[in-house]
Amino acid sequence: MLNQKGRHPVPDLMPSLSCNLPVDRPSAIHHLKLLLQEGLPLVAQPYQHLAEQTGLTEAEVIRQLDHWCADNLIRRFGIVINHHRIGYTSNAMVVWQIPKSKIDQVGSDISATGLVSLCYQRQSGGSQWPYNLYCMLHGKHRQEVLQRLKKLQTSCHLEDTPHAVLFSTRQFKQCGGRYNGSIDSIRQERPCRQ
C-alpha cells in the first residue's frame, strides 16, 4: 500500500528538494505529474498507460510514484469520497486551548482515539481566538458527533479544557485543490460550485 495514513502522528513538514530523483527526464516526469491530476486511469494496467503517454517505462512510473510517496510529496494515494453523499452530513470543528507544554501529549492522545478525522496544531488567533489544537469530528447526524465528542473528552481527560464546538451550518464553497503547471504551481480547480 502506498503511503497510507494510519493513526500515527505525521512528522513535521520539512521542505523537500529531492522530488524527482529516480529518472533524469524532467519533462517526462512533469508530464506524468500533470496526467495524474486527472486521476489514475481506470484501465487494467494504469501505470503502463501512463508510461505510454509520457515515454517512460512502466517500471519508471511506478518507481517515481513510490519515490513521491516516500518523500511525502504525495500524501495519500487512493480514493477520496464525497462523505456527504454517503450520509456523513454533520461535522464539527472542535478547538481546544492547550498549554504548549501539553500539546504534544494531547495531540497524540486525540489522534490515537480513532474518533477524529483530522487533528492539527494551529497558531492561535490572539486573545479573541486562543485555541491552538483543532480536530474534525464527522457523523451522520449532530447527536452522533456530540456523543463522539463526549467520548473524546472522557478518554483524553479533556472535560475541563477550554474548547469550542463549531458545527458547519452552510457550505459556501468546496473545491479540490489542483496542482497545474509547474511543480510549484497550485491552482484551484474551477469552475466551482458549492
Next chain:
Amino acid sequence: MQTMTSNSGNKQNACRAPDVQPSLDELDRQIINHLQKGLPVCDTPYAKAAEALNITETTLLERLNTLINTGYLTRFGPMYHAERLGGALTLAAMKVPPSAVATVADIINSHPEVAHNYERDHEFNLWFVIATEHPHQIEEVTTAIATESGYPVFNLPKQREFYVGLYFHA
C-alpha cells in the same frame, strides 16, 4: 448500479454535482471502504484490489467508473502535499454579523485561492481554506478579503499535523 463506458483518465471534479442519485449497494460499500485504505502499486493494481474484494477486475473498474460519474468518489489517484510542492495552505476565520454573512461569503468565494468556505455556528462564523502557489500570497489574499469586506481576517496557519485520517465507513 449502471456502469459507464468511459474507462480512461477519470475526470475528477470535486465540485461537480452528480446527475443522478443512485444508492450504493453492498459491493459499492465494500469497494469504498477497501480503497479508502489505499491502492497497491504494482503493474495491475485493480486486479490486486479486486482479488482482495473477491470480484473480477472488470467489475471493479466498472464500479469505480460509476462511483466517480455519480459523484460518490471525488478523486481517485494521488493527493499531493501542497506545502511540499512549494505552495501554502492556511485556515482563515472571520467574525461577521449574520446580516453580512452572505455578502462576505461571496467576497471570500470570489478569490480563486479559496478552496473551502463554510459557515459555522459560532461568533467566528466564516471559515475558509486558502491555497496559494507561494507562501507570501496567503497574506495578500487575507488582506484583500479584509479590505473588500471591511472585517478582519484571522489567519490560523497549521503548525503541526498530528493526524490525517479521513476515513468514512460506507
